[in-house]
Amino acid sequence: SPPAGLGPDHGYGPDIDHVLLSEAQIQSKIGELATVVARDYAGKEVLLVGVLKGAVLFMSDFARALQLPTQMEFMAVSSYGSATSSSGVVRILKDLDRDISGKHVLVLEDIIDSGLTLSWLLKNLGGRGPASLEVCALLRKPDAVKVEVPVKYIGFDIPNEFVIGYGLDYAERYRDLPYIATLKPEVYSG
Ligand code: 5GP
Numbered sequence: 001s002p003p004a005g006l007g008p009d010h011g012y013g014p015d016i017d018h019v020l021l022s023e024a025q026i027q028s029k030i031g032e033l034a035t036v037v038a039r040d041y042a043g044k045e046v047l048l049v050g051v052l053k054g055a056v057l058f059m060s061d062f063a064r065a066l067q068l069p070t071q072m073e074f075m076a077v078s079s080y081g082s083a084t085s086s087s088g089v090v091r092i093l094k095d096l097d098r099d100i101s102g103k104h105v106l107v108l109e110d111i112i113d114s115g116l117t118l119s120w121l122l123k124n125l126g127g128r129g130p131a132s133l134e135v136c137a138l139l140r141k142p143d144a145v146k147v148e149v150p151v152k153y154i155g156f157d158i159p160n161e162f163v164i165g166y167g168l169d170y171a172e173r174y175r176d177l178p179y180i181a182t183l184k185p186e187v188y189s190g
């Protein structure tokens with residue numbers, strides 16, 4: 001049955017196993033992250049780089065919470081691998097629309113799992129001469145410690161489970177949920 005008290009579930013309720021982070025928990029954490037980032041970047045203009053598609057909801061809420069003038073760019077990358085794990089071989093599907101040299105770039109990521117995608121992305125963006133380059137990730141899994149990726153801002157450390165919602169998909173579904181949850185096993189077996 002749909003999780004009680006969590007707001008609209010877009011009809012996905014029957015697929016949800018358990019909710020890890022409610023909409024209220026996510027929004028409250030975004031407020032905290034935005035406060036810290038606004039202090040760290042005071043007097044500067046921030047260029048937010050959202051990694052499509054997972055970071056779209058996070059970007060939208062974070063940009064509204066952040067009391068600083070910000071600009072937005074998006075990048076889409078694909079890491080070759082299975083539906084639920086990445087390989088570290090990354091391909092750019094959509095590049096930034098403009099030069100980031102001299103800009104204060106803050107990369108917004110949905111989740112860091114192995115860290116391979118982000119590690120590749122940081123090398124790539126770092127080579128374009130930004131004034132500064134930092135990462136703000138909403139979620140981080142335990143495996144992320146295995147790859148050395150400097151992530152300055154983290155929302156939540158979560159257990160090593162496959163999660164969906166709030167931008168995160170399984171087979172392109174569930175991104176539109178306002179909370180983060182796991183799926184019942186039968187969803188994966190079809
Ligand atoms: P990494 O390269 O850090 O292993 O994984 C990067 C990407 O894999 C994330 O940006 C995300 O798109 C996907 N990913 C990793 N863990 C999860 C998860 O638990 N759920 C979903 N939906 N995607 C994940």
Ligand code: MG
Binds near residue numbers: 052055109110111
């Ligand atoms: Mg991502």
Ligand code: MG
Binds near residue numbers: 168169170
């Ligand atoms: Mg995905």
